Amino acid sequence: xxxxxxxxxxxxxxxxxxxxxxxxxxxxxxxxxxxxxxxxxxxxxxxxxxxxxxxxxxxxxxxxxxxxxxxxxxxxxxxxxxxxxxxxxxxxxxxxxxxxxxxxxxxxxxxxxxxxxxxxxxxxxxxxxxxxxxxxxxxxxxxxxxxxxxxxxxxxxxxxxxxxxxxxxxxxxxxxxxxxxx
Amino acid sequence: xxxxxxxxxxxxxxxxxxxxxxxxxxxxxxxxxxxxxxxxxxxxxxxxxxxxxxxxxxxxxxxxxxxxxxxxxxxxxxxxxxxxxxxxxxxxxxxxxxxxxxxxxxxxxxxxxxxxxxxxxxxxxxxxxxxxxxxxxxxxxxxxxxxxxxxxxxxxxxxxxxxxxxxxxxxxxxxxxxxxxxxxxxxxxxxxxxxxxxxxxxxxxxxxxxxxxxxxxxxxxxxxxxxxxxxxxxxxxxxxxxxxxxxxxxxxxxxxxxxxxxxxxxxxxxxxxxxxxxxxxxxxxxxxxxxxxxxxxxxxxxxxxxxxxxxxxxxxxxxxxxxxxxxxxxxxxxxxxxxxxxxxxxxxxxxxxxxxxxxxxxxxxxxxxxxxxxxxxxxxxxxxxxxxxxxxxxxxxxxxxxxxxxxxxxxxxxxxxxxxxxxxxxxxxxxxxxxxxxxxxxxxxxxxxxxxxxxxxxxxxxxxxxxxxxxxxxxxxxxxxxxxxxxxxxxxxxxxxxxxxxxxxxxxxxxxxxxxxxxxxxxxxxxxxxxxxxxxxxxxxxxxxxxxxxxxxxxxxxxxxxxxxxxxxxxxxxxxxxxxxxxxxxxxx
Amino acid sequence: xxxxxxxxxxxxxxxxxxxxxxxxxxxxxxxxxxxxxxxxxxxxxxxxxxxxxxxxxxxxxxxxxxxxxxxxxxxxxxxxxx
Numbered sequence: 001x002x003x004x005x006x007x008x009x010x011x012x013x014x015x016x017x018x019x020x021x022x023x024x025x026x027x028x029x030x031x032x033x034x035x036x037x038x039x040x041x042x043x044x045x046x047x048x049x050x051x052x053x054x055x056x057x058x059x060x061x062x063x064x065x066x067x068x069x070x071x072x073x074x075x076x077x078x079x080x081x082x083x084x085x086x087x088x089x090x091x092x093x094x095x096x097x098x099x100x101x102x103x104x105x106x107x108x109x110x111x112x113x114x115x116x117x118x119x120x121x122x123x124x125x126x127x128x129x130x131x132x133x134x135x136x137x138x139x140x141x142x143x144x145x146x147x148x149x150x151x152x153x154x155x156x157x158x159x160x161x162x163x164x165x166x167x168x169x170x171x172x173x174x175x176x177x178x179x180x181x182x
Numbered sequence: 183x184x185x186x187x188x189x190x191x192x193x194x195x196x197x198x199x200x201x202x203x204x205x206x207x208x209x210x211x212x213x214x215x216x217x218x219x220x221x222x223x224x225x226x227x228x229x230x231x232x233x234x235x236x237x238x239x240x241x242x243x244x245x246x247x248x249x250x251x252x253x254x255x256x257x258x259x260x261x262x263x264x265x266x267x268x269x270x271x272x273x274x275x276x277x278x279x280x281x282x283x284x285x286x287x288x289x290x291x292x293x294x295x296x297x298x299x300x301x302x303x304x305x306x307x308x309x310x311x312x313x314x315x316x317x318x319x320x321x322x323x324x325x326x327x328x329x330x331x332x333x334x335x336x337x338x339x340x341x342x343x344x345x346x347x348x349x350x351x352x353x354x355x356x357x358x359x360x361x362x363x364x365x366x367x368x369x370x371x372x373x374x375x376x377x378x379x380x381x382x383x384x385x386x387x388x389x390x391x392x393x394x395x396x397x398x399x400x401x402x403x404x405x406x407x408x409x410x411x412x413x414x415x416x417x418x419x420x421x422x423x424x425x426x427x428x429x430x431x432x433x434x435x436x437x438x439x440x441x442x443x444x445x446x447x448x449x450x451x452x453x454x455x456x457x458x459x460x461x462x463x464x465x466x467x468x469x470x471x472x473x474x475x476x477x478x479x480x481x482x483x484x485x486x487x488x489x490x491x492x493x494x495x496x497x498x499x500x501x502x503x504x505x506x507x508x509x510x511x512x513x514x515x516x517x518x519x520x521x522x523x524x525x526x527x528x529x530x531x532x533x534x535x536x537x538x539x540x541x542x543x544x545x546x547x548x549x550x551x552x553x554x555x556x557x558x559x560x561x562x563x564x565x566x567x568x569x570x571x572x573x574x575x576x577x578x579x580x581x582x583x584x585x586x587x588x589x590x591x592x593x594x595x596x597x598x599x600x601x602x603x604x605x606x607x608x609x610x611x612x613x614x615x616x617x618x619x620x621x622x623x624x625x626x627x628x629x630x631x632x633x634x635x636x637x638x639x640x641x642x643x644x645x646x647x648x649x650x651x652x653x654x655x656x657x658x659x660x661x662x663x664x665x666x667x668x669x670x671x672x673x674x675x676x677x678x679x680x681x682x683x684x685x686x687x688x689x690x691x692x693x694x695x696x697x698x699x700x701x702x703x704x705x706x707x708x709x710x711x712x713x714x715x716x717x718x719x720x721x722x723x724x725x726x727x728x729x730x731x732x733x734x735x736x737x738x739x740x741x742x743x744x745x746x747x748x749x750x751x752x753x754x755x756x757x758x759x760x761x762x763x764x765x766x767x768x769x770x771x
Numbered sequence: 772x773x774x775x776x777x778x779x780x781x782x783x784x785x786x787x788x789x790x791x792x793x794x795x796x797x798x799x800x801x802x803x804x805x806x807x808x809x810x811x812x813x814x815x816x817x818x819x820x821x822x823x824x825x826x827x828x829x830x831x832x833x834x835x836x837x838x839x840x841x842x843x844x845x846x847x848x849x850x851x852x853x
Binding site: 022 | 237238240241313315319320321322403404405408443444446447467468469470471472473474475478479482483486487489490493494497498501547550551552553554556557559560561626627628629630631632633634635637638639640641642643695699700701728732733737738743
């Protein structure tokens with residue numbers, strides 16, 4: 001097959017570009033340690049979250065010296081916790097800590113996006129989205145539902161507050177949960 | 183200039199087929215007009231500049247915008263252009279023109295059914311709706327008519343493919359050793375890709391969503407139906423793109439004054455699309471729980487290789503128009519660009535569409551990048567991307583191609599060439615403004631698919647420019663696009679009133695490097711189909727198996743929102759439809 | 772030479788006075804548009820301009836990718852590490 005020299009050159013450069021993209025992304029995964037949301041979360045019954053040990057009473061709890069688990073349930077049209085404009089607690093964590101999110105839905109597919117950051121995931125009924133982030137200095141972030149979930153989708157918002165460690169007054173795992181630690 | 187006795191037009195040679203193409207284009211352009219109206223309503227609404235509908239109805243409008251533009255407009259245009267291309271290149275009519283009219287009729291029926299279901303969402307007297315957007319993710323539920331219409335529409339497209347394969351097989355019996363003419367090759371390979379792609383959405387709708395909306399099953403597995411949708415949802419973008427590529431490869435060189443640089447490379451590109459379009463769908467699900475990282479990584483590498491046929495297309499198409507420019511007398515390393523026929527709206531439209539595609543390709547590369555998807559997923563960046571690709575590379579090429587094709591389908595001149603030229607430039611400018619604003623907004627975290635991205639508890643933190651400036655830019659761009667659409671539609675409408683005349687025929691030149699320069703195996707459609715199926719099985723068997731094993735074929739799936747048909751309304755449906763039919767049959771019998 | 776007098780196209784060698792398909796005026800072009808001045812074969816044609824343009828595009832892609840990935844993405848807050 002007759003392929004012009006310039007075409008062969010372009011083919012080679014294109015393959016190099018493609019390889020470069022794959023290499024960058026692999027670096028992001030292995031070098032920078034970016035993990036994808038995956039299937040490590042359990043499957044749950046969205047109609048029975050009220051009986052689930054973690055999602056029956058979602059919130060923030062301390063699970064290590066500087067590590068916090070945050071359980072969030074997404075509903076039409078609020079985050080529990082998160083939607084402070086609708087009477088729920090904002091998600092409050094201390095600065096410079098490790099935060100593990102566990103997010104599920106009680107009804108339809110939602111999105112959970114911390115605006116202006118890389119914390120972003122789909123929230124699917126029946127599945128649990130697990131995300132671990134390293135939180136920096138004190139800040140306030142908006143949380144957006146970024147997947148259409150019905151007529152009130154645009155009212156679905158939340159707040160995440162990163163407070164100086166001295167101001168954090170949450171409970172730790174021994175006293176927060178019935179049924180002991182995990 | 184072609185003389186009175188010059189090339190006969192397509193309408194002269196194939197009047198019945200020209201009628202089919204015109205009808206397909208008519209439906210496409212009606213959908214374009216209504217879809218564009220929805221678009222400008224959205225652009226003004228979400229930027230809070232003008233709100234003429236309640237925000238709850240925004241989602242009905244958005245569903246209409248998506249379905250009309252990327253299902254009805256694009257695919258009706260595809261069947262029109264493909265019917266033209268296969269008839270012309272094989273010099274052969276369909277085996278049975280009634281069959282051709284039948285599939286076009288089915289597509290039209292399906293569109294009306296789905297469209298009616300969507301529009302009911304804003305008609306309060308009718309207790310039906312389909313506010314589910316183009317992606318219809320369960321447990322959001324539409325009226326059964328929505329799903330049934332999609333089924334009828336897709337079956338229509340399947341039959342179109344059957345029609346064209348039968349036409350080709352008839353041609354092959356009479357030309358046993360010839361290479362498949364390039365346009366026919368493109369039509370057939372695109373349809374092979376479509377058959378494979380629609381398996382996912384057909385299974386999802388026929389086995390899960392439609393019976394669920396009728397109340398025959400209680401719940402569906404949202405992750406499973408999502409995954410089946412995206413099995414289809416990525417290759418459908420190539421169903422939009424490949425007709426545009428057909429015009430870029432086979433028509434654009436001619437209107438540039440040149441010849442296609444390489445027929446063999448064009449064939450290779452289309453074969454690559456057959457193989458790689460479908461086993462990549464999981465790149466739309468990078469943020470999904472329930473799918474392992476390994477599957478996402480495989481989808482990512484497949485997607486990155488899927489860049490290759492588009493990058494190769496860039497070379498071949500630009501080389502072909504450079505050839506035209508130099509034949510027209512252009513010289514210099516880049517000076518030849520000035521020799522191109524920029525006053526031809528068909529040429530300029532396609533050239534601007536290609537230029538915009540280069541930018542859209544880049545934002546697509548970012549979307550494909552697995553972990554970088556955290557930055558842009560479900561933000562306004564994503565619509566920014568696809569308005570450059572389907573919204574311009576495809577839509578603007580379709581409009582530009584229409585300026586060239588319409589006279590050959592009608593034997594009438596276009597009403598106004600200068601207005602057509604202004605139209606394509608306006609589209610490019612409007613889209614540049616709107617899409618740029620969308621990309622930047624997305625980087626600040628502003629979400630897509632939202633009627634009011636203005637939140638009570640916080641403001642978006644912007645680093646350059648503010649949200650107000652971005653909103654104005656978006657609204658202005660969207661308005662210019664709407665004006666451009668009106669210019670396109672009115673120019674065509676006025677063209678219908680032009681007198682018929684002769685001399686409007688056009689020939690397409692042979693490629694500089696023809697099919698005889700390429701290996702025969704490229705024409706082995708069965709081989710490429712087989713490999714494509716294997717690749718799809720490899721990409722999807724394990725992820726689908728894992729989803730079903732983890733959470734079951736049907737759930738636990740949450741409750742349907744809204745539950746459109748309840749046992750009560752099903753009884754009501756029976757009273758209204760089934761009982762009268764039964765009584766009528768009893769009378770007749 | 773590009774530009775010039777606005778005469779109808781008929782400068783390509785053809786048989787029977789017919790115009791070659793690539794020299795035939797596009798039906799969507801203005802009537803007085805200038806057309807082909809010569810015919811160039813595959814062997815004579817070196818798409819140098821194309822090479823220049825797509826190499827420039829490649830450079831732009833590379834720069835934009837590095838910026839998007841390392842500055843916008845990895846430089847953003849709350850990177851997901853688990």
